[in-house]
Amino acid sequence: MKLYSLDLSPYAARVRISIYAKKLPIEIVAPPAAGIKSAEYLALNPMGKIPVLLLDDGLSIPESETIVEYLEDAFPDPSLRPHGPEAAAHVRLIARVAELYVMSPLSALYPHLDPARRDEAAVDAAVARLESGMSYLETFMAQGPYAAGDKFTTADGQVTPTVFYLNAILSRIDRLEVMARHERLSAYVRTAKSDPVLAKVMGEMADGMKNSGR
Numbered sequence: 001m002k003l004y005s006l007d008l009s010p011y012a013a014r015v016r017i018s019i020y021a022k023k024l025p026i027e028i029v030a031p032p033a034a035g036i037k038s039a040e041y042l043a044l045n046p047m048g049k050i051p052v053l054l055l056d057d058g059l060s061i062p063e064s065e066t067i068v069e070y071l072e073d074a075f076p077d078p079s080l081r082p083h084g085p086e087a088a089a090h091v092r093l094i095a096r097v098a099e100l101y102v103m104s105p106l107s108a109l110y111p112h113l114d115p116a117r118r119d120e121a122a123v124d125a126a127v128a129r130l131e132s133g134m135s136y137l138e139t140f141m142a143q144g145p146y147a148a149g150d151k152f153t154t155a156d157g158q159v160t161p162t163v164f165y166l167n168a169i170l171s172r173i174d175r176l177e178v179m180a181r182h183e184r185l186s187a188y189v190r191t192a193k194s195d196p197v198l199a200k201v202m203g204e205m206a207d208g209m210k211n212s213g214r
């Protein structure tokens with residue numbers, strides 16, 4: 001089995017977290033040299049996006065959430081998804097809120113990373129939307145230390161890349177105080193740095209950022 005992945009991709013990072021936490025013998029590879037829009041790669045994922053999981057029988061599975069859920073079904077031990085339906089819904093809700101209401105408004109800040117091209121009014125509006133999303137996420141996250149409580153779950157796979165990107169982007173636009181206003185998310189950064197799997201993936205994302213020159 002192979003995972004097509006890039007260090008910096010938050011979607012691929014989410015899947016790598018499951019792979020490392022479950023200690024799965026899945027080869028992690030870069031996309032083909034011809035790129036993710038090449039015919040070779042589009043045959044694996046017609047949407048031309050990272051990540052894709054390629055099974056040994058040739059079946060390919062795109063979309064990070066679908067891959068993470070597949071890994072839970074195919075390799076249930078150790079489980080990163082709680083067993084009761086309500087607890088499983090809680091874990092899925094945290095991941096979904098982080099993706100839709102935090103990662104999505106965060107991407108609205110990308111055009112403003114360069115101070116020379118920054119529109120402060122647009123940044124203020126995007127940060128206001130982002131802070132609403134961060135508050136929703138904190139409402140659903142448990143007291144910790146992990147995203148859904150005292151156990152490492154698939155929610156951590158989504159929340160870790162989310163806090164990595166929050167810190168990286170907010171520091172680039174000189175708005176790190178936003179992070180400080182969200183104590184639960186700030187505390188989660190400490191959890192991610194102290195857990196071996198989450199820290200490893202944070203390190204890979206930091207390397208990816210350094211190598212991308214961003």
Ligand SMILES: N[C@@H](CCC(=O)N[C@@H](CS)C(=O)NCC(=O)O)C(=O)O
Nearest residue numbers: 009010011048049050051063064065
């Ligand atoms: N919903 C997808 C999003 C994947 C995605 O957007 N990946 C980025 C890399 S971080 C990508 O491949 N972008 C290239 C493109 O959209 O053309 C998932 O969860 O896997």
